[in-house]
Amino acid sequence: MLGLGADLLWADMNRLLAFLFHQGVLDEQFLQLQQLQDETSPNFVSEVVNIYFHESEKLLRNLRALLMEKEFSDYKKMGIHLNQFMGSSSSIGAKRVRNVCVAFRAATEQNNRAGCLRALEMLEHEYCYLKNKLHELFQIEQQRALAAGVRYPVQN
Amino acid sequence: MGMAAAESQFHVLAVDDSIIDRKLIERLLRTSSYQVTTVDSGSKALEFLGLRENDESNPSIPSVCPNNHQPQEVEVNLVITDYCMPGMTGYDLLKKIKESSSLRNIPVVIMSSENVPSRINRCLEEGAEEFFLKPVRLSDLNKLKPHMKKTKFKDQKQETVERFEDSEVQQQQSQQQIIIQNEHHQAPKLQVLQPESESESHPQPTIEQQQQILQQANNNNKRKTMEQGLSPETDRTRPRYSGIATVV
Numbered sequence: 247m248l249g250l251g252a253d254l255l256w257a258d259m260n261r262l263l264a265f266l267f268h269q270g271v272l273d274e275q276f277l278q279l280q281q282l283q284d285e286t287s288p289n290f291v292s293e294v295v296n297i298y299f300h301e302s303e304k305l306l307r308n309l310r311a312l313l314m315e316k317e318f319s320d321y322k323k324m325g326i327h328l329n330q331f332m333g334s335s336s337s338i339g340a341k342r343v344r345n346v347c348v349a350f351r352a353a354t355e356q357n358n359r360a361g362c363l364r365a366l367e368m369l370e371h372e373y374c375y376l377k378n379k380l381h382e383l384f385q386i387e388q389q390r391a392l393a394a395g396v397r398y399p400v401q402n
Numbered sequence: 403m404g405m406a407a408a409e410s411q412f413h414v415l416a417v418d419d420s421i422i423d424r425k426l427i428e429r430l431l432r433t434s435s436y437q438v439t440t441v442d443s444g445s446k447a448l449e450f451l452g453l454r455e456n457d458e459s460n461p462s463i464p465s466v467c468p469n470n471h472q473p474q475e476v477e478v479n480l481v482i483t484d485y486c487m488p489g490m491t492g493y494d495l496l497k498k499i500k501e502s503s504s505l506r507n508i509p510v511v512i513m514s515s516e517n518v519p520s521r522i523n524r525c526l527e528e529g530a531e532e533f534f535l536k537p538v539r540l541s542d543l544n545k546l547k548p549h550m551k552k553t554k555f556k557d558q559k560q561e562t563v564e565r566f567e568d569s570e571v572q573q574q575q576s577q578q579q580i581i582i583q584n585e586h587h588q589a590p591k592l593q594v595l596q597p598e599s600e601s602e603s604h605p606q607p608t609i610e611q612q613q614q615i616l617q618q619a620n621n622n623n624k625r626k627t628m629e630q631g632l633s634p635e636t637d638r639t640r641p642r643y644s645g646i647a648t649v650v
Contacts, residue, residue, distance in 0.1 A: 275537045282429045282540075290429060297422055329486070333515045334422045337537045 255390035262383055269342075271376060276339030292384055298338050302373055305331045309366055313359070321354040324362065328354065331369075343372045412550050413437040413476065417447045417483035417495065418513070427482065427513075427538060434543045439476070444483070444490030444498075451478060453502055478508055479550040484536075485514040485521065493525060500529040509549035513538055 266272045283290040305327050312324055328351045335344040346369045353361035414436045416427045424440045431438040441447050481499065485492040492512050499505045512525045515536040522533045531549045534542045 278537070278539060279426075282426075282433060287429060287432075294422060294425055297425065301422065329515075330420065333420055333536065336515060337420070337422050337426055339537075 252390050252393035255386055255393055259383060259386045259390060262379070262386065266379055266383075271340070271342050271379060273339045273341040275337065279338060294338060295380055295384075298334055298340075299377060301334055302331065302343075306366075306370060306373065309369075313362055313366060318359065321357055321362075324354045325351055340376055343369065343376055346372050411437075412479045412547070413439070414546075414550075415447060415450060415478045415481045416440045417442075417444060417481065417487070417492065419443060419484065419487045423484065423513075423536070430538060430540055430543055431482075433540065434546075436546075439478075444487060444492070444495035447481065447483065447495055448498060450476075451481075451499070451505055451508075453498070453505060479553060480509045480511065480546060482511040482513060482534075482546075485512050485525070486516075493521075493528065496525060496528050496530055507553055509546075509553060511546065511549070 263272070279291050279294060308327050309324060312318060312320055312327075328347050332344050332347040332351070335341075335347060346365065350362065350365035350369055353365050414431050416424065416431065416438060418424045418427060418440070419442050421442075424442065428438050428440050439450065441450055481495075483492040483495055490498075492514075496510050496512065499508060499510055506529075509531045510529065511532045511534060512530045513534045513536050514521065517535055525533055532542075532545055
């Protein structure tokens with residue numbers, strides 16, 4: 247009976263993942279990350295994702311700071327930040343975030359400040375959503391691991 | 403992955419300014435049983451390889467010039483590098499390696515998040531063995547071993563590299579040869595398709611096929627692989643491809 251909890255959580259996790267794939271929030275690359283996780287590297291996905299969060303928040307702060315400048319004109323620099331953001335998002339399978347970066351980059355190429363502001367808001371929103379969902383995923387995973395752990399007696 | 407113990411001797415130097423991509427490529431390479439060193443810039447890569455940045459070794463001088471070169475500390479069997487990096491790009495790094503008499507035999511693979519045919523072309527012409535689109539997959543790494551094994555057969559390699567360096571004439575010939583050869587060989591494919599449209603089941607060339615291909619002039623092979631890899635979305639009507647576009 248104790249194992250049932252773990253199984254239910256496993257189902258929850260898969261349901262959430264399926265939902266995120268269906269919504270285009272995550273793509274196949276995220277699965278690739280999961281496949282790289284094993285006993286020798288048991289926290290690989292969360293390690294990579296945490297680095298991603300850290301880097302992304304830095305980039306978002308930089309982007310916002312640039313756009314809020316009174317004499318803002320450095321579209322090129324924004325483009326550089328966006329390329330980084332695009333690359334890292336693509337590397338972890340954050341499809342929607344990446345797509346917003348693409349649109350954002352297009353606005354920088356047109357020197358369209360208003361368009362950039364709109365894109366930034368959208369980007370912040372998408373990133374927030376992704377972060378929340380991934381945290382949810384990790385939480386379920388942790389709970390599942392715990393529940394699965396109590397299934398078996400402790401070995402001496 | 404079914405790796406034999408002997409294969410863990412291959413040492414790959416991975417170069418990428420993105421910390422996430424370094425972590426990823428390191429994991430991918432380790433999973434494939436390679437030893438890995440990662441660095442975050444081209445200049446650090448050269449340092450690791452024992453070459454100082456101001457090394458201007460003349461490629462026509464066969465022997466190593468002792469004044470501006472240190473022997474390699476650690477043996478590196480392959481360099482895999484990102485293309486877009488601040489300062490020294492992956493292309494610059496590739497050039498430096500190929501211009502160095504001591505390092506030129508090390509196979510170099512370029513990675514890029516952008517599918518720019520002219521970029522791919524340039525890198526292959528400069529001597530890159532493969533060009534991977536990011537995000538790099540485990541299946542891409544299957545293509546690496548033949549290149550690493552190849553460095554053990556330096557004489558054969560030297561011959562093809564020298565032929566490759568007469569590139570002007572070769573490229574003319576290869577453009578015509580593509581039309582003939584395209585149907586007959588299954589060359590290592592470049593991943594220029596988007597991940598979603600590329601199924602897991604597309605065939606991997608066998609080791610025999612790879613070695614067979616390597617015996618041909620390298621640049622022929624590279625032209626061909628780029629050709630086969632061109633996706634339907636690539637704009638074939640761009641002027642710079644007028645010579646090749648008809649093949650696909």
